[in-house]
Amino acid sequence: MPARALGLPVRSPAPNLPERVTIWEVGPRDGLQNEPNTVPVEVKLEFLDRLAGSGLTVLEATSFVHPKWVPQLADAEQLLAGLDRRPGVRYPVLVPNERGLDRALAAGVRHIAIFASATETFAGRNLNRTLDEQFAMFDPVVSRARAEGLDVRGYVSMCFGDPWEGPVDPAQVVAVGTRLLGMGCAQLSLGDTIGVATAGQVEALLGAFRSAGTDIDALAVHFHDTYGQALANTLAALRQGVTTVDSSAGGLGGCPYAESATGNLATEDLVWLLDGLGVHTGVDLDRLADTSAWMAQRLGRPSPSRVVRALRG
Structure with a gap:
């Protein structure tokens, strides 16, 4: 029976998964940038x-x-x-530096994110800083934001592979991430910026953070689907206790500084998976698919999301 006729996935709850997952929707920013x-x-x-x-x-x-x-x-x-x-x-909203924070505060923003790199080369290309120098840039942003009562998230890019440096040592990612948490970030989003991660790598990295004393509740995951592994990697993260997953409505977006990066994990594909596993998200898949089909029309191309294509043709 085609997905259109089914309408929604059949629920078959699996053991050892969170009861609820928060979806951090990045489509309006990361998806459209x-x-x-x-x-x-x-x-x-x-x-x-x-x-x-x-x-x-x-x-x-x-x-x-x-x-x-x-x-x-x-x-x-x-x-x-x-x-x-x-x-x-x-x-x-994402803020790159103190000037960005000034603008965010003037706009009345209460939640911000900063964007760090796990590798030397990407820090240079994306931030024009060395791996260590990026922290000097972020420290006043985080401290000022916290003093103003803002919630701060830290993105860590290139957590699994870097197009210039190759595979990334989990210990290096943990070192960057723990510095950001120590600085005052409430949550880390671990990014597979070029979509090369495998489920085993995901388990290993999350295990390395656990071994370093990081609470799994402080970790989120952000997968790209370059090699079709985003959902498998998400399931691996859920089994490790992660309860926040980044995704982009319709699978929009990528990274402007990493040419091999394709779109983000599509929110509809993620919701289909979670609904089928009996994990609560609070998201109406039908309304979400309508929204992504609507946006695809305005962008003048089909939605990359498999679920959107299956449900909306």
């Missing part, structure tokens, strides 16, 4: 409202990176000023 044509702010605002209407409770809205580097997000202030914030929904 590389679009070659400017997406009107009105479309972005409707996208955010539709995503909130589907039951998603964390929507990464935009970034205060300099418009020269990410022109698509040059409308950050305008977007936040026009945002209809729904009760119970968080709207974090």
Whole structure:
């Protein structure tokens, strides 16, 4: 029977999985940042409202990176000023430095994220800093944000493989991550930026963090689907106790500084998996698929999400 006729996955709960998972939706920021044509702010605002209407409770809205580097997000202030914030929904923004934090504070943002690298080469290419110098840049951002009562998330990119350096030593990722947690980040998102991770690597990295004394509740995962491993890697992370998973509605996005990176894990594909496993997300898959099909029409191309294609044709 085709997925369209089924409508929803058959629930068959599996043991040793969390009862509930928080989906950290990155589509409005990470998903749209590389679009070659400017997406009107009105479309972005409707996208955010539709995503909130589907039951998603964390929507990464935009970034205060300099418009020269990410022109698509040059409308950050305008977007936040026009945002209809729904009760119970968080709207974090990415801030690259203190100037970005200044803009975020002026816009009334309460949740921010910083973007660090686990490797020397990517730190240089993405941040124009060495691996150690990035912490000097982030420290005042995190300390000021915490003093203002903001919640801070730390992204760690290239956690499993780097296109210039190859496989990444878990100990190196743990060293970067624990410094960010010690600095004041409430959560780390461990990124498979180029989508090369395997389930065994995921288990090994999470185990290394555990061995270093990191609470698994402080860890989230962020997978790209370059080699079709994002869902397998997510399941491996869930079995290790992770309860926050990043994804992008419709599978939009990638990394502007890593050419081999394809789209993020599609939120619909993730929800299909979690619904089938009996893991609660609070997300209405049907409404979410409608939203991604709507956005795909505005971008002028089919949605990369397999679930969206199956449900909406």
